[in-house]
Amino acid sequence: MATMFQSWSLLIAVAVLAVQLCTGQRSCDIRSTAGSAVQWGSNFTVYCTFNCKCEGSMFCDSPPTQQKHEKFNSTTIYFNVVNITKTRTYSCHCACSPPRDPCGLDISAGYPPDHPKNFKCDYKVITNDSGDLVCTWNRERDTLLWTRSVLRVRTVTGNHTGELHRVSSEGTESLSASFAVSRSVQLLSVWVETQNSLGSVESPTVNYTLSDIAMPPAPVLVQPECSSRECFIKVEEPVRTQHVEIEYTADQQTWTTSPDSVVQMSSSQVRSVSSLEPYRLYHFRARSKFNTGNWSEWSANISSWTQEEAPAEELDVWFTEDFKSRRVYWKEPDVSISRGKIIAYKVSVKSPNSRVVRNISADTRSYSVPFRADCEVTVWACNSKGLSPPARITTRHTKVKHAQEVHVSAGNYSIAISWRKPKTAPLLPAGYVVEWYPEGHQLQELRWLKLDKNDNQTVISGINAFECYEGAVSVFYNDSSVSRTRFKRIATLESAPAVGPLIEEKVKGNDVEITWMELPRGQRRGCISTYSIYLENSSGHRELYSVASPKRTYTIKGLSPGAYNLWMSASTATGGEGPAGNKVTFFVEEETSFSLLLVCGVVSVMALFLVCLCQSSAVKRRFYKFFQCLMLDVVPDPANSKWAKEYIQDKGRMSLMPQQSNSNFSSEEEEPILVDVEELPKQSGDASSPTTISLQLPPQTGLSPETDPATLLYPVTTYIKSFSHDSDSSDQTQTSLDTNSTVDYISSHGPGNMDEEDEEEEEDELVDMHFFPSHNIFMDSLEFGGKLTLDAVKIDCGDFFQNA
Known part of the structure; x- marks a missing residue:
């Protein structure tokens, strides 16, 4: 019996243990004094009671953060939560044996529901018999908690009060509800109830007559x-x-x-x-x-x-002109003016002697007018229904000097322009035209605005930022005269240029000429006001030169020889200086004297001329003879010559042999001719002087009786052979003289005592005797002064007859 009882006890214990293991018994219980949903910002206490003997602890949120709890008794601990502002998770842990699961609690913080706001209902008719009652409302704030709304409807048909209908809204966040209602219903009573874990509220009841809310x-x-x-x-x-x-x-x-x-x-x-x-x-x-x-x-x-009609108004036409071209522009008409799709433009140019009509494409907005005398241009717009009224403009107007006082200021993506007529202007304006365009793009992007004669200001909108504009204000008078006042360099926004100028340099002596290109339009970032030129020499010294825009060339003068570096930057008025452009290096050479260059050039030309001249054989011979005469190393003494000694030995006769340099002489002339010579007595006063030879001269020699025979250079002979040579000709002429021919000689008084014929004959003989070259350039300037004696000049006369 006892054994059976023990068996049953063991069986029950195993079963209880198995149940505990299957159910996962927790180690503690957790609760909140305010429940699982609490009001936003409230205070409450969280308790943990442990189911085993252990040292427990409390944690908050995930990952778990241990909290400083208080001990309530041997099995319970607690934690006071103050001003909760969000949903939190609290948990408790304990080391039990055997181990058990921890316990936890989620606590949500929020608000109780408010009374519905703007509650109303509409009856949407679907068919002639039925429709849907649709009610909507608003709430004051989000409760942060799960909230449910219920629509309550009570119908009245005739004298019969219908039942109460309860309709839940779709979803917790929905603020509407619908309910099917027959069109036979006459009256409705409607309200809405809203509830969450913190409470519930109802809206006031609203009564409707169904026909009043039917839609x-x-x-x-x-x-x-x-x-x-x-x-x-x-x-x-x-x-x-x-x-x-x-x-x-x-x-x-x-x-x-x-x-x-x-x-x-x-x-x-x-x-x-x-x-x-x-x-x-x-x-x-x-x-x-x-x-x-x-x-x-x-x-x-x-x-x-809607369908088209012919254009209702004339086009807005304007023109530009300069010394090269003249062009007429027109604006694309607004749809209210065009009244259809423009398919073409018609242009007529009428001058005093001709008229030209052209059809222009619908994409074109300008026409080039021939640059001639006054002409009238007429433009029409054409659609499928017809032509617009003609727009006429005269391209020539009388220009007057009564310029307007124009003031321009930049705003926020706009330009304000005002003007005032001069007090001295005698004419009354008929209208104004204000034109503007990006700098340098008048022909491509011209825009204009026509104003009434009573206007004196306007604001131009749609101006691009970081764009430089220029334009003009033109005033027209009734007599077709016009005055024009320009304005330049206006921008709404500016910054430093994005790039620097690209430069080119040209060195001219000690000066360097610098030119540069205009910056690309998209990188100017406003109106360029100045260009800065930086010049750096080889020692690192830097000079700055400023050039006002729009000038794009500059010359730096008076540079010293050496190497230089050069670069540039651009600046806007309010944006500052941009980066540097390309850097170039150049050299200034040492300047050579012009006079020295000229002398060297002349000498070079003369040397080249002499080299070319010396290629001639005749010139070579004459130069040789000339320099041979000027460079005599020894002056012979005629008194000690061989010829003088032979004369002493043979006083009675002397044989004079002519030169045989010419092969054309006859045989008779080659024989020697004997000449009688008379010996004169010695002159007293100079015993040492050699014997003097007296030559009988013909009277035509022109010698005076006072001539000293001792001064003769060579003996007088009755036979003289004379040759006439032309160095520049191959022909030669020879003449045989008889015994009565004149004897040529050099007088002590010089050639000045000779007549012109004697001088020519003497020059021919000198040529034959190889004394001077013919046509010597120095012969005309040769002069003899005083008496020519043997003591002054000693000449070996044998050299004259070396070929005899």
Whole structure:
């Protein structure tokens, strides 16, 4: 029996243990004094009671953070939570044996529900018999807790009070509810109840008459049919209503209500929408309404173009001209003016003697006018329906000097321009034209604005930032005269240029000429005011030169020889200086004296001439003879010559042999001729002087009786052979003289005592005797002064007859 009891006890213990292991018994229990949902910012206490003897601890959130708990008793601990502002998770842990699961609690913080705000209901009619009651409301704030709303509806039909209907809203965050209601219902009582874990509230009850909140479904519009001024729209309605409203717009921003004009067509009706503009894309929408109740929602939009008409107004035309070209511009007309798609422009140029008409493409906005005398230009715009009124402009106007006082200031992406007429101007203005364009792009991007004669200011909008503009204000007078005042360099925003100028240099002596290109338009970042030129020499010394825009060339003068580095930067008035451009290196050479160069050039030319001249053999011979004469090393003594000694030995006769340099002499002339010589007595006073030879001269020699025979250079002979040579000719002429021929000689008084014929004969003989070259350039300047004696000049006369 005892054994059986023990067996059953063991069996029960195993079963209890198995149950405990399967159920996962926890080691503790956790609870909050405020529950699992508490009010935002409230205070409460969390308790943990352990189911085993252990040292327990409390943690918060994930990952778990241990909290400083307080001990309540041997099995319970607690923690005081202060000003909770979010959902938190608290847990407790204990080391039990055997181990058990910890315990935890999620506590949410939020607000109790508020009373619903703006509670209202609409009855959306679906068919002629039924519809849906749709109620909406707002709440003041989010409760941060799970919240549920319930719509309560009580209907009244005739004298019968209907039952109460309870409709839950869809989702915890929904603020609307719907309920199907028959159209036979006359009255409704409606309210809404909202609740969460912190409480519940109800809205006030609202009573409705069903017809007062009835809303028909939105109508359906069929594609309209339009003329140039009117469109007809077909409106279809699922439920017959008494009112239909149609709105239209051309830009989908400003809607215009069409007058109520209805044409009944069975279940649909056709509405006429008038007062439209030609060639416009219009958008239409519609809504409907019963006699009572609310308007339906708007229908889906439909769109359609109205048809075209001929352009209504003339084009806005302007022109520009300079000394090279003249061009007429026109603006693309607005759709309100064009009244259709422009397919071409027609231009007529009329001058005193001709008229030219051209059709221009619709994409063109200008026309080049021949640069001639006064001409009138007329421009028309053309669409499928016809031409616009003509726009005329005269390209020549009388210019007057009454310039306007123009003031220009930049704003925020705009330019304000004002002007004032001079007090002395005798003419009254008929109108003004203000034109503007990006700097340097007048022909490509010209814009203008025509103003009335009473205007004196305007604001130009749409100005690009970091763009430099220029323009002019022109005033026109009734007599076709015009005055023009320009303004330049205006920008709304500026910064430092993005790049530096690209430069080129050209060295001219000690000067360097610098040129640079204009910065790319997109990298100027405003109006360029100045250019800075930096010049650095080889020693590192730097010089700065400033050049005002728009000048793009500069010359630096008086540089010393050496190497230089050069670079540039650009600056705007308010943006500052930009980065440097390309860097170039150049050299200034040492300047050579002009006179020295000239002398060297002349010497070089003369040397070249002499080299070329010396290539001639005749010239070589003459130069040799000339220099041989000038460079005599020994002067012979005639008194001691061989010829003088032979004369002493043979006093009675002397044989004079002519030169045999010419091979054309006859045999008779080659024989020696004997000449009688008379010996004279010795002159007293000079016993040492040699014997003097007396020559009998013909009277034509011109010698005076006082001539001293001792001064003769060579003996006188009755036979003289004379040759006439021309160094420049191959022909030679020879003459044989008889014994009575004149004896040529050198007088002590010099050649000045000879006549011109004797001088020519002497020159021929000297040529034959190889004394001087013929045609010597120094012969004309040769002069003899005083008496020529043997003591002064000693000549070996044997050299003259070395060929005899």
